[in-house]
Amino acid sequence: MRRKNHTETTVSRQTRTAPQAASARALIAPASRQAEASGEPPHGPRARMRKILLDAAQQLMGQGITPSVAELAEHAQVSRATAYRYFPSQSALIAAVVDESLGPILAWDSDADDAGARVDELLRFAYPRLEAHEAPLRAAIQVSLEQHAEASAGRAGNEPRLVRGHRVDILKRAIAPLAGALTPAQQERVAQALSLVYGTEVFLVLKDIWRLELPEVTEVARWTAQAIIRQALADAEASTPGKKDKPTKGGKNSDKRGG
Structure with a gap:
């Protein structure tokens, strides 16, 4: 059995009413392609820890730093083992941040x-x-x-x-x-x-x-x-004979850019 990270333990012990829980879920980052592929549930302690790590990664990137997983762990004040459980490589980390950014x-x-x-x-x-x-x-x-x-x-x-x-x-x-x-x-x-x-x-x-x-x-x-x-x-x-004078599907307004 793995030892829970302090942040995960603290979050998991909190109790919320239904409205509070719904509000909290709204703050959780959507699962990335990697998370979906792994079968990771979209809510709960793991999802909250994942969001903490993604937020930390975006903070570093906002400072012009493209972090490695080890650098992310240090900035988020979690163990490297915890960070690597969520993002096994820098590529996986960057892909997850991009997924959340595009939203x-x-x-x-x-x-x-x-x-x-x-x-x-x-x-x-x-x-x-x-x-x-x-x-x-x-x-x-x-x-x-x-x-x-x-x-x-x-x-x-x-x-x-x-x-x-x-x-x-x-x-x-x-x-x-x-x-x-x-x-x-x-x-x-x-x-x-x-x-x-x-x-x-x-x-x-x-x-x-x-x-x-x-x-x-x-x-x-x-x-x-x-x-x-x-x-x-x-x-x-x-390039299509006999279609010069016919209206073209899919582009009837393509010369207008809208407001």
Whole structure:
């Protein structure tokens, strides 16, 4: 039987009324993909300890520090064994912080039946949260680049590679209405092109180099996204005989960026 960490023991002894318990659950971070895969319950002492560790990691990242699991343990004032039980590697830690940072974006969906409107809605919804959690998202980019450089130099160690790819699923959901107008290969290209204007990497260019603020960053991304969709629809129509004068599904409003 493992010895409980002091924080876990203290929390587990607290008793709450039903409203208090519901309020406490609202503060608990959503389980990451790793937590879900392990079957870890979404609430309870383990979930609360996990949130303590994730909050500590975000504090460090907000200071420009991308912590190892050992550094996280020291900052959170827990044993290394405790930290490693939740995050067996730095990659697992970063992935969990990214999952929590993205939060509602991962569950985003739209009822709009027009791809241009859906993508525009996604960008306006997502970019404020991406900026609010910019530090951990930049940390994920940093770790990914470092791991790629080490692998290219033949120095890859035992650390698991950080897997990134939320935007693939999100963008495919956003452009779903294009299925009636584009081939699967054409839809794939649109999603790939939109990947260049949706994500934290956009901040590296538009904020760091062009010194734009969030509203301007969002506007440039929205404008570029609509241009991508218009071009894809135009290419598809031009390559399909007999469809030049027919309305195109999935992009009837794609020349409008919305307010």
